[in-house]
Amino acid sequence: MSSVSTPAAPAASAAPGGFATPADSVAPGGSAASVAWPEVGEGRIVAPLTRQVPLALAPEPAWRLDNFLPGDNTAWPQVHDALCAPKPGVPVYLWGPPGAGKTHLLRAAAALAQARGQRVAAFGPGQSPPWQPWEQADDVALLLFDDCQSYDAAQQHAAFAAFIEATSLGVAVLAAGSMPPVDLPLRDDLRTRLAWGLVYQLMPPTEAQVRALLRREADRRGILLTDDVMDYLLKRCARDLSHLMRLLDRLDGYSLAAKRSVTVPLLRQMLVEDGLISPAAPGAGA
Numbered sequence: 001m002s003s004v005s006t007p008a009a010p011a012a013s014a015a016p017g018g019f020a021t022p023a024d025s026v027a028p029g030g031s032a033a034s035v036a037w038p039e040v041g042e043g044r045i046v047a048p049l050t051r052q053v054p055l056a057l058a059p060e061p062a063w064r065l066d067n068f069l070p071g072d073n074t075a076w077p078q079v080h081d082a083l084c085a086p087k088p089g090v091p092v093y094l095w096g097p098p099g100a101g102k103t104h105l106l107r108a109a110a111a112l113a114q115a116r117g118q119r120v121a122a123f124g125p126g127q128s129p130p131w132q133p134w135e136q137a138d139d140v141a142l143l144l145f146d147d148c149q150s151y152d153a154a155q156q157h158a159a160f161a162a163f164i165e166a167t168s169l170g171v172a173v174l175a176a177g178s179m180p181p182v183d184l185p186l187r188d189d190l191r192t193r194l195a196w197g198l199v200y201q202l203m204p205p206t207e208a209q210v211r212a213l214l215r216r217e218a219d220r221r222g223i224l225l226t227d228d229v230m231d232y233l234l235k236r237c238a239r240d241l242s243h244l245m246r247l248l249d250r251l252d253g254y255s256l257a258a259k260r261s262v263t264v265p266l267l268r269q270m271l272v273e274d275g276l277i278s279p280a281a282p283g284a285g286a
Contacts, residue, residue, distance in 0.1 A: 063107035071205035083109040086172035094176040096202035102176035125150035129158035148177035
């Protein structure tokens with residue numbers, strides 16, 4: 001993982017209409033429906049980010065920096081420090097493939113800010129402009145942008161306006177996307193601002209690291225997770241760590257309710273009931 005510190009930001013020019021997005025800038029039809037993030041801390045998220053995990057299988061795990069798996073990310077100490085104490089005027093941008101932990105880290109930073117009594121505003125591609133968190137709360141201290149590569153034209157306009165407003169108000173900015181800022185399919189001014197400060201690449205954990213984490217977390221929950229159960233789980237489910245932790249919690253509760261030990265048939269039954277695999281899918285009846 002590498003970090004890049006960019007030169008001082010160019011002079012900011014206010015977007016038309018200031019922070020608000022004018023009605024005529026909204027794309028026809030608006031944005032697609034989305035699944036909202038659950039609250040990190042009740043009453044402290046002004047606008048929820050969106051998530052792409054389709055099912056709420058169990059209560060969300062704690063979003064903390066200390067339960068993030070750094071893996072081979074050698075710049076993790078710098079990332080940790082940047083997220084613990086985001087600085088106004090020095091945006092932090094995290095990029096990497098799905099499963100690298102970008103959203104986990106944004107949420108962990110939000111939880112830390114909330115624990116300090118700060119209010120957090122968050123924006124994701126499923127939200128429809130105009131987006132005006134300062135009209136809902138004037139004490140926002142941290143602004144989050146997730147899945148930046150997926151913003152449509154209207155969302156880019158709203159994000160740029162929010163970035164400008166955050167800069168003028170001294171609000172810290174954290175953002176994440178699937179590619180480095182220079183490669184983002186965004187308007188030039190927004191892409192440039194996302195690259196202003198600290199840019200970190202996140203590498204997803206290897207399969208061996210994921211297995212080690214699953215084993216550790218299963219042991220912590222008192223679950224006997226055999227190799228065949230782990231093989232079945234990893235072959236059929238997304239390897240996003242947050243998703244796997246929810247599955248593990250769900251499996252723990254499911255086995256207790258069924259009064260059965262964790263086996264491949266039990267796991268398969270749970271995945272079918274939760275709609276994560278089809279009863280007719282290859283291996284589902286095995």
